[in-house]
Amino acid sequence: MAKKTAIQPTRSEDYPSWYQQVIKAADMAENSDVRGCMVIKPWGYAIWENMQAALDRMFKETGHENAYFPLFIPLRFLEKEAEHVDGFAKECAVVTHHRLEPGPDGGLVPAGKLEEPLIVRPTSETIIGSSFARWIQSYRDLPLKINQWANVVRWELRTRMFLRTSEFLWQEGHTAHATKEEALEETRLMLDVYADFAENWMAMPVIKGEKTDGERFPGAESTLTIEAMMQDRKALQSGTSHFLGQNFAKAQEIKYQDTNGEEVHAWTTSWGLSTRMVGALIMTHSDDDGLVLPPRLAPKHVVISPIYKSDSDRGQILDYCKQIENALAEKSFHGDPVKVMIDDRDMRGGEKKWFHVKRGVPIRLEVGPRDIADHKVFMSRRDTGENQSIDKNEFIAEAVNILANIQNNLYERALKLQKENTVRIDSLDEFKAYFTAKDSNKPEIHGGFAMSHWCEDPAVYKVLEELKVTIRCVPFDEPEENGVCIFTGKPSTKRAVFGKAY
RNA sequence: CGGGGCGUAGCUCAGCCUGGUAGAGCGCUUGCUUUGGGAGCAAGAGGUCGCAUGUUCAAAUCAUGUCGCCCCGACCA
Numbered sequence: 001m002a003k004k005t006a007i008q009p010t011r012s013e014d015y016p017s018w019y020q021q022v023i024k025a026a027d028m029a030e031n032s033d034v035r036g037c038m039v040i041k042p043w044g045y046a047i048w049e050n051m052q053a054a055l056d057r058m059f060k061e062t063g064h065e066n067a068y069f070p071l072f073i074p075l076r077f078l079e080k081e082a083e084h085v086d087g088f089a090k091e092c093a094v095v096t097h098h099r100l101e102p103g104p105d106g107g108l109v110p111a112g113k114l115e116e117p118l119i120v121r122p123t124s125e126t127i128i129g130s131s132f133a134r135w136i137q138s139y140r141d142l143p144l145k146i147n148q149w150a151n152v153v154r155w156e157l158r159t160r161m162f163l164r165t166s167e168f169l170w171q172e173g174h175t176a177h178a179t180k181e182e183a184l185e186e187t188r189l190m191l192d193v194y195a196d197f198a199e200n201w202m203a204m205p206v207i208k209g210e211k212t213d214g215e216r217f218p219g220a221e222s223t224l225t226i227e228a229m230m231q232d233r234k235a236l237q238s239g240t241s242h243f244l245g246q247n248f249a250k251a252q253e254i255k256y257q258d259t260n261g262e263e264v265h266a267w268t269t270s271w272g273l274s275t276r277m278v279g280a281l282i283m284t285h286s287d288d289d290g291l292v293l294p295p296r297l298a299p300k301h302v303v304i305s306p307i308y309k310s311d312s313d314r315g316q317i318l319d320y321c322k323q324i325e326n327a328l329a330e331k332s333f334h335g336d337p338v339k340v341m342i343d344d345r346d347m348r349g350g351e352k353k354w355f356h357v358k359r360g361v362p363i364r365l366e367v368g369p370r371d372i373a374d375h376k377v378f379m380s381r382r383d384t385g386e387n388q389s390i391d392k393n394e395f396i397a398e399a400v401n402i403l404a405n406i407q408n409n410l411y412e413r414a415l416k417l418q419k420e421n422t423v424r425i426d427s428l429d430e431f432k433a434y435f436t437a438k439d440s441n442k443p444e445i446h447g448g449f450a451m452s453h454w455c456e457d458p459a460v461y462k463v464l465e466e467l468k469v470t471i472r473c474v475p476f477d478e479p480e481e482n483g484v485c486i487f488t489g490k491p492s493t494k495r496a497v498f499g500k501a502y
Numbered sequence: 503c504g505g506g507g508c509g510u511a512g513c514u515c516a517g518c519c520u521g522g523u524a525g526a527g528c529g530c531u532u533g534c535u536u537u538g539g540g541a542g543c544a545a546g547a548g549g550u551c552g553c554a555u556g557u558u559c560a561a562a563u564c565a566u567g568u569c570g571c572c573c574c575g576a577c578c579a
Contacts, residue, residue, distance in 0.1 A: 164579070309537080
């Protein structure tokens with residue numbers, strides 16, 4: 001008899017369904033009345049706010065300023081950059097009217113047709129570029145480093161909560177530089193910021209690399225990416241940083257006078273990271289009992305449940321809990337106070353326990369009369385499920401270390417999964433076997449990442465398409481090495497990461 | 503846009519094949535009991551069965567149409 005899990009089905013039974021159930025059980029989000037759009041509920045939004053706070057600080061530390069640009073973009077703006085149009089045209093929401101009037105059947109019908117349709121931003125390169133063109137006159141105006149926190153809309157055919165929704169929240173950084181070198185440096189710097197965030201806050205190991213031609217952002221010269229492996233061994237693109245060359249600068253006349261008095265085009269970059277990261281967080285750490293949160297992003301670090309045997313215990317037990325809360329509030333976990341919640345709701349113990357387990361709170365404490373008598377607390381760790389009775393003062397002294405230990409354990413666990421499921425493959429047969437499910441009707445978890453030699457050739461993409469595998473990136477860490485493309489036999493100097501992707 | 507599935511109480515679903523007065527479990531409300539582990543008993547609230555048309559004495563049930571959702575593909579952060 002299998003152990004009863006809080007989430008059903010389990011990961012191994014049905015991963016996509018498990019994912020949806022975790023979101024529901026942890027009360028993070030729900031589907032809305034608008035197709036493809038979700039409602040982010042307080043617990044899910046608090047996680048996003050923690051991500052925002054960490055990233056925002058990092059952006060400011062690297063010299064960026066926040067600003068805000070319009071939700072609507074004139075249609076003609078999008079037309080300016082040819083590749084950009086191709087990339088986004090298929091998924092744009094278009095606003096064509098500005099008024100509603102009573103219709104024949106008692107409902108409302110759009111009226112007041114707009115002279116020029118507006119599109120709801122799928123990304124803001126064009127509208128921000130038009131501002132940049134006005135703001136930038138001289139080399140003294142550069143570099144210009146702007147970030148905006150915003151919502152964007154991409155009309156997706158198929159959506160999945162957090163991973164792909166028609167509307168999503170993100171940040172988009174946009175910068176303009178005097179030289180190509182400086183813009184390239186910025187592109188790389190921001191990718192490093194994303195990787196730092198993923199690994200140190202999310203406890204999610206990532207592979208940094210460059211996208212191949214087919215996977216690049218529409219209109220970019222190069223796209224850098226961080227790729228993470230989820231527990232079903234599929235890849236999730238988790239943040240991208242684009243070197244836009246002078247493509248957008250030329251399309252939008254972002255020009256400045258250099259020190260010689262000559263008018264030249266600026267070099268621009270853009271980089272973005274979205275609420276998709278909340279999905280990444282779920283799929284990286286969570287288990288069959290629900291969400292598991294890395295302490296650095298958890299809305300609450302410690303939840304204390306008082307356990308009353310009788311009403312007369314109440315005051316005493318609550319005082320004891322408050323002592324712990326106050327003592328922890330003075331401890332610093334990465335510069336912030338330890339976030340404690342005393343859950344004093346009148347609920348049964350078991351129900352209350354599972355409530356917090358499912359929501360992924362890193363540490364749960366239970367305090368009853370026996371603990372008080374012994375000056376102890378009963379502690380459970382969400383990451384390992386370990387329970388222990390521990391001296392109260394010892395816990396207070398160790399709490400920050402335990403949180404750090406959980407953070408580290410989650411990272412190491414995720415890294416182990418990634419390493420164990422990344423293999424170097426040097427033959428096409430082996431490659432095919434690696435990515436082929438034994439039961440095509442109900443594909444079991446198979447494959448992972450493959451590191452293989454390749455080349456830019458239509459034949460390569462044909463095979464990949466058949467296997468539903470994509471080139472995730474050409475990793476920076478991978479050394480140059482002479483080999484042959486496993487698809488064509490042509491010479492190759494570097495391996496790329498291949499995988500099935502979200 | 504293709505292929506599958508589903509719309510019945512807040513949630514999960516049964517009932518439909520074979521038409522005949524709307525069901526269960528969970529949740530919710532109230533009371534009592536319980537409390538170191540997803541409580542027990544009792545009482546109660548809650549549904550024009552997605553929508554429209556048709557067939558019929560009679561439709562949740564049959565037919566046609568329509569809208570919406572979910573899953574699997576193609577496309578994408």
